[in-house]
Amino acid sequence: MNTISETTNIPVGISACVMGEEVRFNGGHSQSRICRNQLASHFKYQTFCPEVAAGFGIPRPTMRLTGDPQAPSLIFSRTNPDVASENLGQRLTDACQPMLQKCVDLDGFILKKDSPSCGMERVKVYQPSGHPHEQRGAGLFAKALMQQYPNLPIEEDGRLNDAQLRENFVMRVFAHHHFRKEVIEQPSFHHLLQFHSSYKYLLMAHNQVAYRTLGKMLADAHQEPLDKLMESYFEQFMQAISQPASRGAHCNVMQHIMGYLKQSVDSTARQAILTVFEQYRLEEVNLITPMTLLSHYISQNGSDYIRAQRYLEPYPAHLGLRNQV
Ligand code: SF4
Known part of the structure; x- marks a missing residue:
């Protein structure tokens, strides 16, 4: 990949x-x-x-x-x-x-x-x-x-x-591309699960209901024909991420991800990270600031699962899209 x-x-x-x-x-x-x-x-x-x-x-x-x-x-x-x-x-x-x-x-x-x-x-x-x-x-x-x-x-x-709409559009283009390359062109239940797993936190930021519904859809899907399952999943997935995520929703997801650092990062450093999340929530800084900090700690101390989350880098950072939202 x-x-x-x-x-x-x-x-x-x-x-x-x-x-x-x-x-x-x-x-x-x-x-x-x-x-x-x-x-x-x-x-x-x-x-x-x-x-x-x-x-x-x-x-x-x-x-x-x-x-x-x-x-x-x-x-x-x-x-x-x-x-x-x-x-x-x-x-x-x-x-x-x-x-x-x-x-x-x-x-x-x-x-x-x-x-x-x-x-x-x-x-x-x-x-x-x-x-x-x-x-x-x-x-x-x-x-x-x-x-x-x-x-x-x-x-x-x-x-x-509009910076929010631009960020959302580019994120959706990359997600559509990933689904087409990783699932549609190599169809299997395993690849669909892998895709879902890598987009879990991004989904959670954009739509909590769809995050739960799509997870349940895959958990209950063993008897479902694969082509129908992929079609239904893709439709609901693209719909779920079609609107920009709010600052509150991003803070919620970043706090979830912080849970992966509980054992490995001391409480003083974790408190400093949470302070930056709060600055983001209050619109004092843009998304790039807490995300850079979080990504740094996750790259040093996170598990393979959390490091593979597309939420951390849904598109190339140098596009600068998170500098403006
Ligand atoms: S691409 Fe052609 S048809 Fe479309 S807006 Fe431009 S000039 Fe008009």
Whole structure:
């Protein structure tokens, strides 16, 4: 197994304009520095532009969603009086099919916000009057992607500027990658148990209920067909880690892990570590501070089991994600 810092080339899909490709309606791009710089050292990007794939050309008239927010049509915007307002949705949907098939081996996807094709959420859907509905929708490609790959970590470029959401997305991409490589590509009950064991404390930080439910699922699973068990586990696991963990939940998990140091670290040092946990809980320091301290003691004094916990390093430390949450 590669160490976490050696885990590179994780396949991640991305809207082509976010990577800097000049494919937008006006021939420009919407490059994200976070995607290009911070995350590119571990992600191997595959770019997709549904509108170019559908043959709408560069440049092209702007497009918008219109009609029923649940099942909108895609039309050229009325700001372009020279073009007909035919529904272009089917053309885009047809062009998406080969792209969606290529997503089967991806571990994440970064979409361009607000786009009627790529926007993940809160995309404006217009009424015949020209005013947007209060209810927003998803871009047509984004919606098809989310429906076909419900376990795939998906985020928008804009939301990745939020440190909590960025940390959560990258953690989910690595978890998805680990599951695909360690369980799906080598299916066995033993590998599923090993995966669960290595993610126990991370699960506990994100969702206590799922932590217990998934543990019970595996404990009771001996008669269950393996493919069904893996499918059900993966779905619930990815759902459980889909929201950032709170400071209180992190403190709870770090205190559990401290239990492994009871015999080997003296009470003065343990008290000093607990003081730093409290500083983190009070937002005086960020997660990197208590985690660095805890990881140091665990690497010196922890058992193999606790040292193998992905919670201690869910993604390479040099990405600096825990410096900001
Ligand atoms: S938002 Fe999507 S469809 Fe629009 S230019 Fe970017 S990649 Fe192409």
